[in-house]
Amino acid sequence: MSIDVLPVVRTLTQTQLNAYADASGDHNPIHVDEAFARTTPFGGTIAHGMLVLVLIAEMMHAAYGERWLTSGKLKVRFKAPTRPGDTVTASAAASKQADGTAEYAVQCANQRGEVLIEGRATVSAA
Amino acid sequence: MTSTARISISAFPRGHEFDASRFSLSAEQVAAYLHATGDTTDYGVHVPPLAAVALGLSALQQHISLPEGSLHTGQEAEHHATLRCGDELTLTGRIAQRSERQGFVISVIEFEIAGGGEAAVRARTTIMAPASAA
Numbered sequence: 088m089s090i091d092v093l094p095v096v097r098t099l100t101q102t103q104l105n106a107y108a109d110a111s112g113d114h115n116p117i118h119v120d121e122a123f124a125r126t127t128p129f130g131g132t133i134a135h136g137m138l139v140l141v142l143i144a145e146m147m148h149a150a151y152g153e154r155w156l157t158s159g160k161l162k163v164r165f166k167a168p169t170r171p172g173d174t175v176t177a178s179a180a181a182s183k184q185a186d187g188t189a190e191y192a193v194q195c196a197n198q199r200g201e202v203l204i205e206g207r208a209t210v211s212a213a
Numbered sequence: 214m215t216s217t218a219r220i221s222i223s224a225f226p227r228g229h230e231f232d233a234s235r236f237s238l239s240a241e242q243v244a245a246y247l248h249a250t251g252d253t254t255d256y257g258v259h260v261p262p263l264a265a266v267a268l269g270l271s272a273l274q275q276h277i278s279l280p281e282g283s284l285h286t287g288q289e290a291e292h293h294a295t296l297r298c299g300d301e302l303t304l305t306g307r308i309a310q311r312s313e314r315q316g317f318v319i320s321v322i323e324f325e326i327a328g329g330g331e332a333a334v335r336a337r338t339t340i341m342a343p344a345s346a347a
Contacts, residue, residue: 106249112271
């Protein structure tokens with residue numbers, strides 16, 4: 088049975104991007120070098136997609152606990168860049184339940200309502 | 214992990230298999246990852262699957278370089294079993310798809326992280342990289 092999945096909201100900072108680069112080993116300058124990033128089409132640094140995706144995983148884990156760790160599936164597309172200072176809201180809407188799994192349409196959006204990440208999450212409903 | 218020459222992702226053909234990497238994630242590494250992400254969930258001794266994916270991608274970057282202008286455009290992850298901090302992990306990966314469009318090479322890296330011989334996480338990462346870097 089699908090259960091309610093509560094949104095997760097977080098404001099991302101450049102400090103956090105720098106810390107994530109250190110923790111993940113992904114020091115691509117588009118994430119951490121403001122001077123370089125200003126010369127790109129993005130016009131400034133952008134968050135690692137995996138850093139933003141964490142909000143969806145955190146949200147699903149909060150609802151399903153260990154079941155998410157052992158049966159969760161995520162499939163998403165990164166639709167738009169997340170910038171330092173953006174407040175990101177991860178949310179989920181139950182879309183269907185079949186074959187013992189619950190499926191959700193999931194997304195992350197910023198404070199302007201722009202969709203940053205979009206996709207689906209499934210988890211064993213048993 | 215040993216270091217090897219890194220090659221632009223767009224130069225790898227479909228079907229290329231990367232040498233297996235062996236690594237483990239310490240409780241300190243996982244704590245640093247969680248601190249950086251802002252995730253305050255108590256996972257106990259478990260490694261959050263996305264941490265394994267992110268750090269697995271980092272391990273793959275001993276083989277792959279991402280040229281300027283590369284974008285991470287899609288991500289899939291399937292969780293099959295829990296991983297614990299300190300587990301000996303094996304990462305195997307390959308280029309599952311490769312196509313070219315509008316000056317970009319779109320590569321899908323498919324990889325698996327196993328602990329104790331059992332697949333724990335399977336993931337597919339889609340990267341768009343400038344074709345000129347191939």
